[in-house]
Amino acid sequence: MSSRHDHFPRADAARRLAMRRAVADLDATWSAADTAPGGLLTAIAKLADAPADVAITRLLPWLADTGWLCGRLDAALALLAADPFARPPLRMVGGGNGGPGGLVLADCGAIRLTLQLRPFTANGAAPGTTVFVPGRAAIHILDCGGAALCAHRVVVSAAEEAGGFTAKDAAPCQTQPPRPLRTGETLLLDTARQSFTLQNRQARAGRDILYLELTVQPPSRLPIRAYDIASGRLTHVSASRRDSSFRAMALTLLRHLGRTDAAPLFVAETASEDFAARWTAMRELVALNPAAARPHLAAMAVADPHPEVRAAAAATHALFNKPSPSGEGSETCELVR
Known part of the structure; x- marks a missing residue:
């Protein structure tokens, strides 16, 4: 054309x-x-x-x-x-x-x-x-x-x-x-x-x-x-802060590119002051590398300051131990939004 x-x-x-x-x-x-x-x-x-x-x-x-x-x-x-x-x-x-x-x-x-x-x-x-x-x-x-x-x-x-x-x-x-x-x-x-x-x-x-x-x-x-x-x-x-939104877009791009080497950037953003930014970063990390996300997800489920982030992290972490149809533990996880 x-x-x-x-x-x-x-x-x-x-x-x-x-x-x-x-x-x-x-x-x-x-x-x-x-x-x-x-x-x-x-x-x-x-x-x-x-x-x-x-x-x-x-x-x-x-x-x-x-x-x-x-x-x-x-x-x-x-x-x-x-x-x-x-x-x-x-x-x-x-x-x-x-x-x-x-x-x-x-x-x-x-x-x-x-x-x-x-x-x-x-x-x-x-x-x-x-x-x-x-x-x-x-x-x-x-x-x-x-x-x-x-x-x-x-x-x-x-x-x-x-x-x-x-x-x-x-x-x-x-x-x-x-x-x-x-x-x-x-x-x-x-x-x-x-x-x-x-x-x-x-x-x-x-x-x-x-x-x-x-x-x-x-x-x-x-x-x-x-x-x-x-x-x-x-x-x-x-997240309402522009800087948080820009970082969230960058993390999504890194996840789509499969950049598992960038996991520390995802972990750093899970400490953001913005609760929505913290959870977005964790969701993206779980999708990128479930094994790397697992300990940080467990910590978030216990210690995050926001009650709904703690609840979402706990529910998502529980999916790691959910039995698969074959009876074995699953290393994948459905994202809780």
Whole structure:
């Protein structure tokens, strides 16, 4: 199957050099604007140590006045008009398999500003899951796309925020009836307790949904939680710290590569401050090398600070001694999630 990339000017060194220079010049122009006294990154840097709600409030003008964004997108389009093989210096996020995606406009510490696009899908099914991430967010709707918004809320106690969260005692998710999404509105969310999902409301007249999303996600002992919308039931828990999430992805990759020599990295992560990260690392180690995991799993079953991690470790460790159909001890183990 042919592709536009089949026509990339591999043999035209002058054209490729001109593209690289044009991209570098545009990147330098944007960087200078962002780091100037009144620039976006300068504004964000001043709020590095501010409470999340304060940072959101101070940065709201960047969502309300989008002249700077229009200028940036016009410059990117001009770059592409000059040469369709040029790559504007904008980092993309998401967008796989036709799903939601966007552009990272600023990313500094716990603060990120993105331009998000949710493609319209005729007769698309309503989302079945909603996710709560510790932090704050402001969502400014640039084009509602004729969509409906469903607001979701869950109760989180101060003790849970301080590290006492357990799946057993998690409050159920409550969902409000859908209401029309409105172009120009700004949603302010405590994302540990509030989330939203969007669904098509006009099967024929619907459009893509476009919005700016400003998030502040400082380190938190409260995990990311996913809920089934229909039942309100908690379905999944994962580490909320970005560094923990990155390490979890790395461990999963190492496990898929069969890197048993990397077992010490898995063991080190089982001592993480984040209980979800500890258990994720242990699950991956059990899948990678059950024999190496066994003593650490036994220790976790006895001494882990979190009761549900201890219980999961104990249940998983018990599977090591579960008789196989042949009557012999099994060295494999079903992962308890």
